[in-house]
Amino acid sequence: MSDVIPAIKKRKLSTSESIYLVEVLKGMAITMGHVIKNIIGELKGQSTFDTMEYPEVRKPVNDRFKGAHRLTTRPDGKYKCVACMCCSTACPAKCISIVAGEDADDPIEKYPVRFDIDMLRCIYCGFCVEACPKDAIRMDTRIYEINAFSRQDMIHTRDYMRDLMAGDKPEAEQWYRENPQHSPEGFLGEVPPVIP
């Protein structure tokens, strides 16, 4: 994966779009349409006011929902990943970039010195998870807020993906505490130790 992120040219606005007024009126017409539809639905006893007080209330997702990736660790805190490249080879979007290093622990042999996923390219297919022989990468975080203020920050790094379920993640934690049977390994326990 190249570190150079190509710039995308913005579409030029038409004259009516650049004035904004027409677009604002169009938006208001759509909003009013929904308001009228909802009021009629309410009067008929068929409420369509399906609003959600996000982020306090989060949209429930399917048990098989593929959220943000995380990297799993061994009990001693080392990454389970052995930098075999199976996931990056299987990835159809070619968005996984791994640099392997020698591990001093002979049975492990290799570990990821660098492990990046460009989330702007990812298509959430889950092939990386399926291809992994070590259960080292999972998409069971249930995190769907995958966003950033820069394209560079959309590249999820090795440590970011390891710590994704640790620390201050109240929404995910609440769901897992209510559904402990789905809790990722170690999530409700201690935060995995940091590898030097």
Ligand code: SF4
């Ligand atoms: S989910 Fe699919 S596209 Fe995304 S990193 Fe994994 S294999 Fe690549």
Ligand code: SF4
């Ligand atoms: S995450 Fe799994 S498949 Fe990918 S390099 Fe690590 S061990 Fe291999």
